[in-house]
Amino acid sequence: MSLTLARRMGALRSSAIRDLLTVTARPDVLSLAGGLPDPELVPHERIRQEVDRVLGSPDALQYTETAGWFGLREVVAARETGQVAPDEVVITHGSQQALSLLAQVLLDPGASVVVEEPAYPGALQVFRAAESRVLTVPLDVDGMRTDRLEALLDSGERPVLVHTVSNFHNPRGATMTAARRAHLAGLAERFGFWVLEDDPYGELYYDGPPPEPVATHSDRVIRLSSASKILAPALRVGWLRGPREVCAAVELVKQGADLCGSSLIHQVATGLLTDGPWLDAHLTAIRAQYGARATALHSALVGEFGDAVEVTAAAGGMFGWVEFRDGTDTDALLRAAVERRVAFVPGSAFAVDGGHRHGARVCFTTNTAATLEVAVERLAEAHRTLVVTT
Template sequence: MSLTSPALAAKLAGLQSSAIRDLLKLTARADIISLAGGLPDAALMPRERIALAAGTALRDPAVLQYTESPGWPALREVIAARESTVIGRAVPPAEVFITHGSQQALSLLAEVLLDPGALVIVEDPAYVGALQVFRAAGARIVAVPLDRDGMRLDALEDLLAAGERPVVVHTVASFHNPGGVTLAHERRRRLAELAESHGFWVIEDDPYGELWFDRPAPAPIAAHSSQVIRLSSVSKILAPSLRVGWMIAPDHVCRAVELLKQGADLCGSALTHQIAADLLTDTAWLATHVASVRAAYGSRARTLVTALRTTFGDRVHCTDATGGMFVWADFTDGTDTTALLPTALATGVAYVPGAAFAVSDSYRNSMRLCFTTSDEPTLTEAITRLAKATDPS
């Protein structure tokens, strides 16, 4: 018997488990109202319509077989048509690559585009899934802050003027996770211009773009440049368990990703690909379904924001929830949200401290709140509990 276990890869030394996933283990109790998760509401997922599509798909035995590594061809055609409408230019199926959720696309792209030490620009606060991917790739990560109009391109331009040369700029441009803001139209255009003039890729991570409440987000960054790689999925509008994501990228990037995916899992699921294609091509039904999800989330978002502002007044500043799944809130009185969390849990409410999303700033006074999985009275009660936690007396 060996006295010493073989070592793991050195790249694991700097990786940490997601603080959000770890927190979810603590918030499973029925007496806690959790605003911590980033989950869509399972009650709004179209189970009966998914079952119908699955039954239809299973009539063909071939649906249980392996499919092509870039994805089931018919689904790629469906996505190409949808993305052509969204982006405003013709997207050929060769530029569509189906992945096991958009997170896999991000992971494969990191392997394809980044050598160890390559510079990646991210937003601060940042999407933690992106940080995990880029850290695993050994990238050097530099953060650019957000404001109410999204990524601050003046800060990005300062970095470029100082001689920084990113390989990738990653952005959740529409209804940001965790920041809750949306990149303004002119900034999208300018970011595309900077990508072309300085020779970097933009990864436009867009899982929330269809979840707008009052008006759609501006046209995608990909509408302005071929150096933008777009990621999205059906997880937020249909169901995460389908694990159907995609990227829109130049053909040579897709072929490079294909080589890596073959080594990772050979291919995706022809069954879930066919189910997704069925649902996405039923356009009248889909429009009604997505509209109902928007209406439910919009009402919940407004309730949460109103409760925050009414309860805390000037003690808390929060984003206006115009889409997506999250509200970002800052205590103005010095409240440390990491230190407050145990008291909040004891009071029966959970959130994610801002420090979980920090790259360069600590965000010790900030928190991310998810409004999707609770109804309006529950959200109001959650903020009442949060206020009690901040003032237990």
């Protein structure tokens, strides 16, 4: 039987990060690849208690509103900066679904979008499925190069939206400065595009909170966030905050996608997010653990590789970025590294049209400081072998 798929499928390719899961699932492989919370730091007992409490409510297992259980929308609205109403919030199945729904609402085939490069692969998958024309602007240690974005706009490009991971960027680890946030918002006002401020990591800061969101500067900013990194990925609770008209359009599309989310899970998340003393203590604990691991990984990389690499010191989030100054091809390095039972994500996985062959994303959250040191030792062994054989 001849199988014909929709045209948009031709632009899609599997995430290299997801493909690595078959390797990192091996118990003998130390993984610096997947961006996962440490399961030992997920609050299992507190979630169990909240599930038991919520199950006492007769509506816990009933359908809920497409935009999400109203109580959770109230909580998210209160957590957002500024005067936000519940009808300016939509609860989604993780923030990735929010990104996908917004693409359906805002993008016609052929519409131009701008992403930071190296880019978040989940955003690339969404925009390619929407048959968008993807343009790029570079990052540096201060986040998106908004001066380069302005030059792109001055050249005549008119994107419908600009996507940014403003806090503790995936994969680059950078945080956009306050000045660049204001500049980006000003460009959105001047040229009439939407900014999608994708912020799943903002509460995982180690040296102090990041600057105020881009959304504080303009109504043309739609914020996406998630409870996956601070509570548990399996809850699949994400959200978007935006103008009422955008939220209403997203809700309409979402009706055709999944009717509604889980009332049970939404009420559980509400209980966790409103338990202030417990949540503050939980966030303090995971920030301390992850911050120490970020420092340990940075120290190990600098100690093993020295001047051969430039390493971004993570001030939050889950990732560091390693740039090999000696010309190392990180795709080849990954193959050698897996033989030595360690894995990472090569920079090419985050490239829009090739490139970043000397870069690598490394995740520090799922390993202790001692294990991270062993992982970097194995990576250095792989690197030495690669240098000898090339």
